[in-house]
Amino acid sequence: MGLAMSARRAGNPSAFKSGLVHFALSTATFAVLGGIGMGAIQLAGDPVDAGPTYAMALFDTEQTSAPPALKARLNDRELTPVRMASLQPVPAHHGTDEPSLGVPAPDESFEAQGDEAGIVLASAPQGERQGVRINGRTVYPGEAYSEVDSLGALPESPLAALHERRAGRLLPVIGPNGEEIADAYARPYYGRTGQPTVSLVIGGLGINYTHTKSAIDELPPEVTLSFAPHARNLQTWINRAREAGHEVLIELPLEPHNYGRVRPHANTLRADSNPVANTSNLEAILGLAHGYFGVINYQGDKFSADAEASRSMFEALRARGVAFIEDGSLPPTSTLRESAGMVGARFVEADYVIDARMDADAMQSQLTSLENTALNQGGALGTAIAYPLTVDIIREWTETLESKGIVLAPASALQHVPEVAPAEPVTPIADAPEITPSLP
Numbered sequence: 333m334g335l336a337m338s339a340r341r342a343g344n345p346s347a348f349k350s351g352l353v354h355f356a357l358s359t360a361t362f363a364v365l366g367g368i369g370m371g372a373i374q375l376a377g378d379p380v381d382a383g384p385t386y387a388m389a390l391f392d393t394e395q396t397s398a399p400p401a402l403k404a405r406l407n408d409r410e411l412t413p414v415r416m417a418s419l420q421p422v423p424a425h426h427g428t429d430e431p432s433l434g435v436p437a438p439d440e441s442f443e444a445q446g447d448e449a450g451i452v453l454a455s456a457p458q459g460e461r462q463g464v465r466i467n468g469r470t471v472y473p474g475e476a477y478s479e480v481d482s483l484g485a486l487p488e489s490p491l492a493a494l495h496e497r498r499a500g501r502l503l504p505v506i507g508p509n510g511e512e513i514a515d516a517y518a519r520p521y522y523g524r525t526g527q528p529t530v531s532l533v534i535g536g537l538g539i540n541y542t543h544t545k546s547a548i549d550e551l552p553p554e555v556t557l558s559f560a561p562h563a564r565n566l567q568t569w570i571n572r573a574r575e576a577g578h579e580v581l582i583e584l585p586l587e588p589h590n591y592g593r594v595r596p597h598a599n600t601l602r603a604d605s606n607p608v609a610n611t612s613n614l615e616a617i618l619g620l621a622h623g624y625f626g627v628i629n630y631q632g633d634k635f636s637a638d639a640e641a642s643r644s645m646f647e648a649l650r651a652r653g654v655a656f657i658e659d660g661s662l663p664p665t666s667t668l669r670e671s672a673g674m675v676g677a678r679f680v681e682a683d684y685v686i687d688a689r690m691d692a693d694a695m696q697s698q699l700t701s702l703e704n705t706a707l708n709q710g711g712a713l714g715t716a717i718a719y720p721l722t723v724d725i726i727r728e729w730t731e732t733l734e735s736k737g738i739v740l741a742p743a744s745a746l747q748h749v750p751e752v753a754p755a756e757p758v759t760p761i762a763d764a765p766e767i768t769p770s771l772p
Contacts, residue, residue, distance in 0.1 A: 486574040489623035491516055494653070501619025504652045512653025514678050517625040518744035519554070519579040528706040529741035530733065532556065532726060533628060533657060533682070535583060536717040537573075538563020547718040552730050553577025556743040558628045559621075561585065561597065567621045579742050580624045581657060584617055586632025597630075601645060603638040610641065611648045618654065625744050626655030626678070628715075629662070636666035643671040650677040655747045659715045660685045673752030680746045686716040692725060699729050706738055711746055 493507040494516055504513045523529060534551065535558040537544045547557060548569075557573050558581035559566060570580050585597040599613040617627070627649070635641055636658075646668075649656055658668055660682030672679035683705050686698045698714065705712035716722045733740055 485577060486517070486519060486579065486623075488571075489517060489574070495622060498615075501615065502622055503615055503619050504622075504654055506651075506653045514625050514653055514655040514744070514747060517579065517623055518655075518747075519556075519577065519742040521554075521741050521745040523739060523741060523745065526710075527737070527739050529711045529739045529745065530702055530706045531711070531713045531741050531743040531746055532686070533558055533581065533659070533713070533715045533743050534718050534723070534726070535581075535628065535659070535715060536560060538566055538569045540718075543718045543720065543723070544569060546720065546723050548573050548576050548578065550723060550727050551578075552727075552740060554740040554742050555726070555730070556581060558583050559624075560630075561599070561617050561620055567623075570621050570623045574623055579744055581626050581628045581743075582617060582621065582624045583630040584614070584627040584656075585630045586635040588631040589634045591634065601632075601635055601641070603635045603641045605641070607641075607644040610644060614645060614648050618652065626657055626747070628657040628659055629668075630659075631661075633661075633663055633666075636662050636668050639667040639671060642667050643674060646671050646675045646677040646679075650675050654678075655680070655744065657713075657743060657747075658682060660713075661715075669750045670752055673750035676749050678747040679750050680713060680743060680748070682713045682715045684712070684714045686714045686726070687719065687722045690719065690721065692721065695722065695725050696729075699725075703733075703736065703738060711741070713743060713746055 490502060491507075491513075493509075494504055494511065494513050495502050496505045497503075506512050507516075531554075533556045534547050537547055537557055538559040539562075544563075547555075551557075553576060555578060557578045559569060559573075560583050563569060573580050585600040587596075587600055587602040591600070591602070599616045601610045601613050605613075629636070646656070655678035656668070656672060658666070658679070658681040662668065669679060669681060671677075684698050684702050686695055686702070688694070688698070695716075702712045702714045716726065730740055
C-alpha cells in the first residue's frame with residue numbers, strides 16, 4: 333500500500349515545472365508567428381504605404397496652411413511676412429534611394445534673388461529697417477550689438493580708485509583721472525541720435541523681500557532701482573540688482589514739513605541744521621553700501637525750499653562725484669535745481685510720479701504722458717514705488733515701447749549739470765543832484 337502511494341506521488345509533476353513548460357511553448361509559438369508575418373510584409377509590402385515622410389526645409393517652400401498666430405502683444409502691429417521653416421510631404425520616389433529636397437546640387441548654378449537670398453531673422457513694422465534680434469534687442473544694419481545694449485551684469489564694486497575709508501566708512505571719491513561713480517557705476521547706454529527715450533526709477537526697495545525680488549527679476553535691466561537706506565542686507569540687494577544689469581540709487585532722507593510726526597530716519601538732512609551736521613548725515617548714508625551711481629530724495633519739501641541747506645548738500649555731493657535725482661514729488665518752492673547748477677553738481681528732475689494714485693487707469697495715463705513728453709522733448713523720466721501692481725503695469729508697458737519708436741534708457745543717461753541763469757548785476761543808483769530850494 334505504501335509503495336503504491338509513493339509511486340503515485342513521483343509520477344505527478346510539480347505546478348512550477350508545468351508553468352515553465354507552458355510559458356516556453358507559448359513564447360516560441362508567438363515568435364514563430366511574428367517572424368512569419370514580418371517576412372510576408374518584407375516580401376509583398378510597399379514601403380510607401382507605411383505613411384508620408386516629412387523633411388524640414390530652411391528654404392522657400394509652398395505654404396499650404398495658415399501661418400501660426402502671433403503673440404497677443406504683437407497683434408496690433410503690421411509686420412512684414414516672415415519666412416518660416418515648414419514641413420512638406422516628400423512624394424514617393426521609385427528607382428532611387430535618396431529623395432530630393434528640391435535643393436540644387438553643388439554643380440548646378442543658382443543665384444538667390446530678393447528674399448530668397450536668406451531667411452529674415454527679425455521683422456519690423458512697415459517702412460522701418462529690418463534688424464536681427466539678439467538677446468531681446470534689435471540690431472540694425474551698420475550697428476554693433478555693443479551700441480544697442482550692454483552685455484550681462486554690471487562691473488563689480490567697489491572700484492578701489494573711487495573710494496576712501498574714513499571713520500570706518502567706505503566713501504566715494506573722484507578718482508585720480510577725474511572719474512566719478514556717477515559714470516563708473518551707471519549702466520552703459522548707447523543711444524541712437526534723435527530717438528526719444530524714457531527712463532524709470534523704481535524705489536522703496538530692500539524693505540519687502542518679495543517686492544524687491546520681483547522688481548530685480550521682472551523689470552528690464554534698463555530700469556533704475558533705488559534702495560531705502562534702512563533696508564536689511566542692503567549691499568547684498570545692490571549686488572544682486574547690478575548682477576541683473578540694473579543701475580542703483582540710494583534714497584537720501586530730506587526733511588519734510590511734517591518732520592517728527594512720523595519716526596524720521598536718524599540721518600535725515602534738515603533745513604535748520606548746520607552744514608557740518610548735514611554733511612555728516614550725508615556721509616553716513618553714502619557709507620552704507622557701494623555700487624550706486626547717485627542718490628534720490630526721500631521726501632524733502634521743507635529741506636528743498638532752503639537754498640542754503642540744499643547748496644551745502646550739493647557741494648558735498650559734487651566733491652564726491654555723486655549724482656542726484658529728484659523724484660518729481662517736490663513743490664515749485666524747491667531750490668534743488670538752482671543749487672545743483674550753481675555748484676556744478678549732476679542733477680535730474682523726474683517729470684512724472686507714475687503711481688501717485690494707486691489705480692491702474694491712472695498709472696496708464698501717467699505712462700502715456702511720459703511717452704508724449706519723450707516724443708516732444710526727446711527724453712522723460714518717471715518714478716514709482718515697487719508695489720506689485722506697479723511692477724506688473726510697468727513690465728507690460730515696457731514691452732510696447734519698441735513698436736512706438738521709443739527707447740527705454742537708464743536714468744543715468746539723463747544726468748547733467750543744470751544751466752542756471754547768471755545773476756543780473758545790480759546797477760547802482762546814481763546820486764541825485766543836490767537841489768537847493770529856492771526862496772520865494
